[in-house]
Amino acid sequence: MIPFNKHTITQLEKDLVMQSLDNDKICGDGIFTKKVNELINQKFGIKNFLLTTSCSSALDLSAIILDLKSGDEVIMPSFTFVSTANAVVLRGAKPIFCDIKKENLNIDETKIEALITPRTKAIYVVHYAGQICEMDKIMKIAKKYNLYIVEDAAQAIGSKYNGKYAGTIGDIGCYSFHDTKNYTSGEGGAIIINNEFFLSRAEIIREKGTNRSQFLRGEVDKYTWQDVGSSFLPSDLLSALLYAQLNRFDEIFEKRCSIWSKYYKNLLDLDKQGKIVLQPNTLYTSNKNTFSNAHIFYFLCKSEDERNALIQYLKQKGVQSTSHFEPLHCSPMYRRLRGSLPPPKLTNTENCAKQIIRLPMFYDLKDDEIEYIIKLIKEFYNK
Ligand SMILES: Cc1ncc(COP(=O)(O)O)c(C=O)c1O
Incomplete structure (x- = not known):
């Protein structure tokens, strides 16, 4: 049988995972997580890149960062994975489904404005099959109505739109490194914070609601409960696997x-x-x-x-x-x-x-x- 999908694992992936096991720490934000961040920065020029355990968790994180809550509406395509909608529904907000275009199965940007109400808070776009949505037009709409844009770029790492990488155009971008994706750590993802206003809060929410990242950088002498949050960071073993994949x-x-x-x-x-x-x-x-x-x-x-x-x-x-x-x-x-x-x-x-x-x-x-x-x-x- 020729399968639909199969990951590619070489000796490099095996070697780096074994190497990570020899490190003192294998929890999140270890040596290989830092290496992934450096590589992403050098190769794509992406700065505020935080690894997560999946794209689903990156999307969940985005909805917490945007403070979505009951009464808020979020426009998104209906032709997407459940995680795009779950992230919003888990905060008590309502997904408002927009139709797609036959040409590329991406959200139809000409149908967005008709769905905007005083309750609309954000638009979650999905770059289907790695084809990027009409971001210039969508960003214009967002500006006109003061809405946030989250790019569900689960499928789109490496794709570009007018010279910008997928996930770097809206306020927030989310990637997937699931087994089915072009580059994988089995389960994995990342959130990209393009709107600097959200950066410090994103870091805290990702670390169980604490300022542990600041503590690890030596900026504070102890870390404490600062905000809501959960554990969104992957083990360094997975980052080692991802680092090997991104090297390829x-x-x-x-x-x-x-x-x-x-x-x-x-x-x-x-x-x-x-x-x-x-x-x-x-x-x-x-x-x-x-x-x-x-x-x-x-x-x-x-x-x-x-x-x-x-x-x-x-x-x-x-x-x-x-x-x-x-x-x-x-x-x-x-x-x-x-x-x-x-x-x-x-x-x-x-x-x-x-x-x-x-x-x-x-x-x-x-x-x-x-x-x-x-x-x-x-x-x-x-x-
Ligand atoms: C558009 C889209 N969003 C989100 C996800 C969820 O990704 P993950 O499996 O990394 O949670 C997927 C997975 O296929 C997807 O295709």
Whole structure:
């Protein structure tokens, strides 16, 4: 079976994890966490980068930092992972779901303003498949209505928009280093604090509500309870694993781009014949300052039945492909949250969720496997 996803672990990852075990301390914010921060700073120019145990916890942290509470509304796409909405709901605030665009499955920035009310506090955008949302327009809306922007960049590390990395444009950005992501520590994430106003509070909330980080830097002689908080920091073992992965950043990035472009080039004729709709080609080239990171390769089928039949066909032939998010506004949880209110009608979200198929995408995917997958898809459509 060709799996949908598989992590890439080399001797470097194994060596660095073993090295971290020999260090005096293996708790959070140790030697390897500092190394990750330095690397992220050197490579991406990102300063206020705090590792967390997952992107879900980074999103939870963001909602605490923004002081979201009952009565607040937060606009976000419904086509996203549950964690984007959970973060807001856990604070007692209400997610307001906005439709997506068919072209790239990102939030439709032209539909945001109609959802803004005096209760709106923030917009959580999601860069689906590493394709960045129309951030210039979204930042303008945020400025006009005095709203915070959080970028759920779980899937978008390494992607750029007008020269800026995903996660560095809004007030706060969140990354994921889950097993399914381009760079992984098994479970892991990070929060990027771009709005300096939130920095000292973020550091405290991440450290159980204490000023322990200040204490460790020698700025205070003891640390105390300062604010609400929880334990959001990962063990240094995980940071060692992540450090190895990030040291292989370019190698992994290039390999994924090459797989992505093989799929794209070979499936373009099916798109031209109107049989499928490919995602836009926003892949990296050296002359672009807006590009995506080859996180996912997906296309849209004509219907849900056709998509399911294709997934089944590939499965019979030994290839694991998959759909993606079930729209949150149609979920059992949201049914409970909205009570007797009617659900919003989000046509693109509902249709695209039924039509999307994602193909295997991982570092070790071989050329002959890619060719085999392409051959099967062509066979399916030319039957
Ligand atoms: C858009 C989005 N947000 C948040 C998450 C949660 O990430 P994590 O598994 O690191 O908590 C994911 C995970 O797939 C995601 O795709």
